[in-house]
Amino acid sequence: MTIEELRAEARAWIAAHRDVAVPAHGAHLPHDHVPGERDRRWLDAARDGGWVCLSWPERYGGRALSELEIIAVNEEFARAGVRRPDLGMGETLVAPALLAHGTPEQKDHFLPRVRSGEDVYCQGFSEPETGSDLARLRTRGTVEDGAVRVTGHKIWTSHGRAANMMFLLCRTDPDAPRHRGLSYVLLPLDGGGVDMRPIRQLTGGSGFCEEFLDGAVAPLFNVIGGVNGGWRVAMTTLGAERAGEITGQYFGYRREFDALLGRLRARDRLGDPDVRRALARAYVRVELMRHTGRRVADEMAAGRDVSALLAIDKINWSEYHCDFGSLALDAQGPAGLLRPPGDGYPVDEFQQVMLGSRGRRIARGTNQIQRDIIAGRVLGLPR
Numbered sequence: 015m016t017i018e019e020l021r022a023e024a025r026a027w028i029a030a031h032r033d034v035a036v037p038a039h040g041a042h043l044p045h046d047h048v049p050g051e052r053d054r055r056w057l058d059a060a061r062d063g064g065w066v067c068l069s070w071p072e073r074y075g076g077r078a079l080s081e082l083e084i085i086a087v088n089e090e091f092a093r094a095g096v097r098r099p100d101l102g103m104g105e106t107l108v109a110p111a112l113l114a115h116g117t118p119e120q121k122d123h124f125l126p127r128v129r130s131g132e133d134v135y136c137q138g139f140s141e142p143e144t145g146s147d148l149a150r151l152r153t154r155g156t157v158e159d160g161a162v163r164v165t166g167h168k169i170w171t172s173h174g175r176a177a178n179m180m181f182l183l184c185r186t187d188p189d190a191p192r193h194r195g196l197s198y199v200l201l202p203l204d205g206g207g208v209d210m211r212p213i214r215q216l217t218g219g220s221g222f223c224e225e226f227l228d229g230a231v232a233p234l235f236n237v238i239g240g241v242n243g244g245w246r247v248a249m250t251t252l253g254a255e256r257a258g259e260i261t262g263q264y265f266g267y268r269r270e271f272d273a274l275l276g277r278l279r280a281r282d283r284l285g286d287p288d289v290r291r292a293l294a295r296a297y298v299r300v301e302l303m304r305h306t307g308r309r310v311a312d313e314m315a316a317g318r319d320v321s322a323l324l325a326i327d328k329i330n331w332s333e334y335h336c337d338f339g340s341l342a343l344d345a346q347g348p349a350g351l352l353r354p355p356g357d358g359y360p361v362d363e364f365q366q367v368m369l370g371s372r373g374r375r376i377a378r379g380t381n382q383i384q385r386d387i388i389a390g391r392v393l394g395l396p397r
């Protein structure tokens with residue numbers, strides 16, 4: 015099938031399922047978003063229609079699409095203004111690791127459970143003392159009786175409360191060099207030994223959790239890449255994390271920009287020269303993201319390494335989003351600070367961006383780390 019045929023198929027499917035479609039959100043779903051009934055119906059439709067797990071082999075219910083084909087599908091969903099559902103980290107982060115490093119039995123067992131929604135994953139890499147320098151992690155895994163028992167402290171676990179499984183790294187050989195003694199474990203969260211506590215965030219929500227693990231058990235079957243072979247598996251997961259959303263993101267940022275324009279017009283704020291200048295600058299940055307996305311797609315099509323471009327893009331979109339959040343509130347004047355009515359700590363869509371965007375400079379490799387990558391790989395500077 016050509017890319018044009020694939021695009022046409024996606025457009026036709028979306029048109030036929032408009033009644034259950036969930037509208038696209040802004041640039042990012044709020045970090046504490048909890049899927050509702052409507053999200054579930056839309057996910058079911060997309061699963062039945064073959065619009066999830068697109069990169070997976072057909073044997074596991076995927077369509078074996080290339081990155082470029084997936085970009086095309088994402089663009090069609092985004093252009094139609096509807097969200098393309100996915101199965102979270104199980105689909106996007108665990109599956110690439112399983113496909114690259116799992117045994118045939120592990121793939122047969124775990125992948126269908128991700129696709130059906132039976133297993134929902136969260137990521138247990140970070141610890142209180144370990145984030146950027148992941149190989150320093152301290153959580154221990156003790157291998158005995160055909161199982162690994164995990165004891166330690168994980169933190170900043172996005173969507174932890176929605177998950178029944180955690181993919182984590184733990185140290186199974188404390189005497190080995192630090193990258194070599196780690197194991198990548200798929201840990202059931204409902205088997206005891208897991209004390210998960212929500213962490214309240216700036217936005218008022220609790221999209222994060224921390225976990226105190228005390229002898230939590232996973233069978234050795236759940237260790238991917240073999241005991242002490244976890245580092246390269248984790249690198250596959252982190253590579254997948256960074257390649258994620260390259261061209262589709264433009265549409266989300268553009269939707270948010272247009273929404274702000276609409277609000278400022280309604281509040282008669284567009285005559286202010288400072289507001290106009292700031293909006294023009296923001297618009298240029300959104301358009302640059304569109305071009306960067308296209309450039310990455312073109313480079314991938316030509317078979318070239320895009321890791322440096324992805325590092326540049328990560329800095330661009332996350333810094334832009336912080337600036338846009340501030341602009342959105344400043345440009346509205348004092349009204350920008352008024353919270354919507356409601357119980358708890360309600361925030362409107364722009365307050366959500368302003369508060370939620372700060373963490374994205376840290377998530378997925380901090381922007382300082384991305385600058386290090388650019389310094390080394392692009393500019394050839396010494397370490």
Ligand SMILES: Cc1cc2nc3c(=O)[nH]c(=O)nc-3n(C[C@H](O)[C@H](O)[C@H](O)COP(=O)(O)OP(=O)(O)OC[C@H]3O[C@@H](n4cnc5c(N)ncnc54)[C@H](O)[C@@H]3O)c2cc1C
Pocket residue numbers: 045136137138139140141142143144145146147169170171172173373374376377378379380381382383386
């Ligand atoms: C929104 C969000 C979602 C997240 N979701 C998850 C999740 O689901 N699962 C999970 O495991 N983790 C998650 N994290 C955690 C995230 O991966 C870590 O916060 C991140 O890796 C940074 O680690 P740290 O917080 O320990 O900071 P540190 O690594 O301690 O860094 C502190 C500061 O030092 C700088 N720094 C560190 N090393 C260097 C260096 N070599 N050169 C230059 N500067 C350096 C950093 O840039 C930063 O400014 C999430 C974080 C956020 C904000």
